[in-house]
Amino acid sequence: MAEKGFTEEKVRVGDTDLQVLKLGTGKPLLVMHGEMGFSGLLKWHTALAAKRTLHIPLHPGFGKTPQASWIMNVRDLGAFYARYIREQKLTPVDVIGFSLGGWLAAEMATANSGQFNKMVLVGAAGLRPPTGEIMDMFTRTARNFLNENVVDYQNTPEFSSLFGGEQTPAQYEEWEEARAETARIAWAPYMFTQSMEHLLANVAGLPTLLVWGKQDPVVPLSVAELYHQRIAGSKLVTFDKCGHMPEIEKSAEFIKEVESFLG
Amino acid sequence: MHIMFFTERAYHAVPEDEVFKRRSFFGVPNKFFDAPTGARLLNEYIDEKIMCDELGFDGLMLNEHHGTPFCMGAVMDVEAAVLARATKRAKIVLLGNPIPTVANPLRMAEELAMIDMISGGRLVPGWVRGAGSEQLANNANPAYNREYFDEAHDLILAAWTKPGPFRWEGKHFHYRFVNPWVLPLQKPHPPIWIPGLISPETVKWCAEHRYPYVALATLLGPTLEMFNMYAKRAADLGYQAGPENFGYLQPVFCADTEEKAEAMGKNFLFGGGFAHFARPEWMFPPGYNSKVATRRLAEQAANPNLPGQITGIMDHDPTDDADLQKLKKQLYDTYPQWLKQSQMITGTPKTIVPKLRHVLEVLRPGIFSFWLDGPSPLKDRQRCVELLGKEVVPALRDIGKELGLEDPFTRKPGSVKISGKAETVGRADLIEASA
Numbered sequence: 170m171a172e173k174g175f176t177e178e179k180v181r182v183g184d185t186d187l188q189v190l191k192l193g194t195g196k197p198l199l200v201m202h203g204e205m206g207f208s209g210l211l212k213w214h215t216a217l218a219a220k221r222t223l224h225i226p227l228h229p230g231f232g233k234t235p236q237a238s239w240i241m242n243v244r245d246l247g248a249f250y251a252r253y254i255r256e257q258k259l260t261p262v263d264v265i266g267f268s269l270g271g272w273l274a275a276e277m278a279t280a281n282s283g284q285f286n287k288m289v290l291v292g293a294a295g296l297r298p299p300t301g302e303i304m305d306m307f308t309r310t311a312r313n314f315l316n317e318n319v320v321d322y323q324n325t326p327e328f329s330s331l332f333g334g335e336q337t338p339a340q341y342e343e344w345e346e347a348r349a350e351t352a353r354i355a356w357a358p359y360m361f362t363q364s365m366e367h368l369l370a371n372v373a374g375l376p377t378l379l380v381w382g383k384q385d386p387v388v389p390l391s392v393a394e395l396y397h398q399r400i401a402g403s404k405l406v407t408f409d410k411c412g413h414m415p416e417i418e419k420s421a422e423f424i425k426e427v428e429s430f431l432g
Numbered sequence: 433m434h435i436m437f438f439t440e441r442a443y444h445a446v447p448e449d450e451v452f453k454r455r456s457f458f459g460v461p462n463k464f465f466d467a468p469t470g471a472r473l474l475n476e477y478i479d480e481k482i483m484c485d486e487l488g489f490d491g492l493m494l495n496e497h498h499g500t501p502f503c504m505g506a507v508m509d510v511e512a513a514v515l516a517r518a519t520k521r522a523k524i525v526l527l528g529n530p531i532p533t534v535a536n537p538l539r540m541a542e543e544l545a546m547i548d549m550i551s552g553g554r555l556v557p558g559w560v561r562g563a564g565s566e567q568l569a570n571n572a573n574p575a576y577n578r579e580y581f582d583e584a585h586d587l588i589l590a591a592w593t594k595p596g597p598f599r600w601e602g603k604h605f606h607y608r609f610v611n612p613w614v615l616p617l618q619k620p621h622p623p624i625w626i627p628g629l630i631s632p633e634t635v636k637w638c639a640e641h642r643y644p645y646v647a648l649a650t651l652l653g654p655t656l657e658m659f660n661m662y663a664k665r666a667a668d669l670g671y672q673a674g675p676e677n678f679g680y681l682q683p684v685f686c687a688d689t690e691e692k693a694e695a696m697g698k699n700f701l702f703g704g705g706f707a708h709f710a711r712p713e714w715m716f717p718p719g720y721n722s723k724v725a726t727r728r729l730a731e732q733a734a735n736p737n738l739p740g741q742i743t744g745i746m747d748h749d750p751t752d753d754a755d756l757q758k759l760k761k762q763l764y765d766t767y768p769q770w771l772k773q774s775q776m777i778t779g780t781p782k783t784i785v786p787k788l789r790h791v792l793e794v795l796r797p798g799i800f801s802f803w804l805d806g807p808s809p810l811k812d813r814q815r816c817v818e819l820l821g822k823e824v825v826p827a828l829r830d831i832g833k834e835l836g837l838e839d840p841f842t843r844k845p846g847s848v849k850i851s852g853k854a855e856t857v858g859r860a861d862l863i864e865a866s867a
Contacts, residue, residue: 338731346726
């Protein structure tokens with residue numbers, strides 16, 4: 170099934186056929202999706218695609234990209250993507266990562282900040298929260314986890330269009346596969362790398378925007394503050410009455426902030 | 433026939449409504465655990481097994497669960513070690529050790545070797561992937577469950593049979609010095625049996641390894657389908673699967689009167705019984721199911737959040753106390769259905785034996801285990817064990833002889849060579865006749 174609104178292409182990366190969704194024209198923006206896989210076309214995609222080409226790879230094991238059994242942690246995945254952007258001649262590229270995808274972008278930046286031009290982390294995992302805990306998606310059903318991602322799932326229009334209604338068999342399968350793939354790389358320590366806090370010093374100089382919901386129930390605001398503290402020169406933007414998905418909970422404000430940062 | 437006794441070693445002192453409220457035994461907070469009560473119960477269960485040994489049961493079956501009042505045997509090998517010394521004759525049958533949840537399979541090889549030594553070579557180890565909840569309770573990554581299982585199995589067998597010291601650099605386990613000093617008494621290694629709950633992957637794997645497959649109280653029809661799937665795979669490998677390749681576990685409640693046996697049988701449904709393993713977030717942690725199994729589940733139910741796979745009753749958290757009591761009643765009302773489908777057998781020795789004969793005729797297992805559970809008074813449990821041991825077991829032995837139910841000790845599993853198609857296992861026609 171083709172992803173509505175996007176063009177799709179298969180890119181060979183090592184032994185893996187990476188499925189990449191594309192939208193728009195212009196300067197590339199690499200989009201790293203989160204732990205529940207790629208959600209579908211949202212307003213912010215369309216808005217940002219007006220001036221850029223969105224490159225949205227589906228991580229190995231998610232959707233149409235086959236599993237790569239050697240990828241067993243987020244660093245492995247980051248090394249895989251480093252090859253992808255190098256071979257596709259995208260470096261240095263602007264990157265935006267959500268939740269698990271934010272952690273992935275941050276890992277890549279700690280390994281080689283030169284591969285990115287600008288980095289946006291949205292509700293990014295990756296650090297042990299100084300206060301609070303990262304919500305455990307694995308002790309909840311996929312549906313309940315998604316509902317708990319946002320402050321008010323019944324009154325978040327794009328949420329219902331993506332995740333609302335009766336769960337379909339295809340959706341069940343897709344979500345279970347996403348959960349399985351996330352478990353493969355992020356089971357323990359859950360959703361963070363012990364050394365990240367120390368390695369973030371490597372990221373100094375990379376323009377970084379941190380976007381967070383003040384009420385993020387999945388990755389607590391304390392993680393945003395720690396990223397902010399450790400990445401010299403980073404900018405932190407928070408939205409009130411907003412959970413883990415500012416891109417849909419505060420869509421207009423989100424688009425404004427990201428556009429203004431990316432330029 | 434190899435005849436065994438099994439119980440989950442449940443902690444029934446937990447308020448039943450606490451289980452119903454959560455629709456799950458797993459996750460009941462351990463503030464409901466009273467240590468002196470737990471200590472008393474664990475010893476009662478051990479004494480019960482010793483009594484079985486004295487009464488002449490062939491096997492004492494143990495299993496393992498974590499973080500649940502459903503089964504206190506969180507470290508089954510500890511109980512097995514006690515039984516190794518405290519019993520004299522019966523096999524100690526572990527069905528099974530959840531090897532994917534054990535971070536150190538080499539240590540497991542050592543534990544089991546010690547149990548085999550102390551028991552004088554009476555150990556029958558078995559392996560399981562572990563229920564979904566066990567992965568969470570042990571923080572064992574469920575996405576690698578099958579890989580852990582396969583590698584731990586290979587490592588344990590290597591530790592027992594390959595001269596050490598040697599290195600092990602696997603995908604998940606790494607050892608620079610494998611050289612366990614205490615090796616099993618039984619050579620080349622203790623016989624291995626595998627329990628299962630209708631998993632085609634497990635059944636085929638058993639056939640490939642010539643390990644007996646013990647069906648854990650699954651419905652007769654699907655159980656027979658699994659046995660025949662095993663036999664088909666066995667035929668591909670050149671052997672005819674027979675009773676020595678199959679086992680069956682069955683809840684059986686025996687008393688001096690029908691009424692008492694029925695009361696004990698109803699207790700089996702305490703806390704929702706098996707149904708309360710069905711909460712999806714505990715049952716299906718991420719990646720625990722294969723892609724094929726996930727697709728099957730997706731097709732079965734558009735909304736697998738409904739934990740109704742087993743009874744179809746507990747499909748939502750109770751909204752209030754009245755709702756809870758209603759759901760509870762509905763669940764207890766399934767009792768006649770359990771009896772009708774031979775999922776549970778109750779009665780006096782006289783009435784039980786013909787019912788068991790039916791099961792043995794249908795499935796033709798060489799291994800059979802009684803399963804006694806539920807919060808029945810200790811004296812009723814003891815009387816049940818006594819009646820089973822003195823009256824039912826001898827009758828079953830005669831039936832076993834009559835039906836030619838060889839067990840894995842009287843005929844080596846996988847030793848009957850064939851070329852061509854497998855003979856059909858069991859008598860599916862008898863299930864229909866009795867329905």
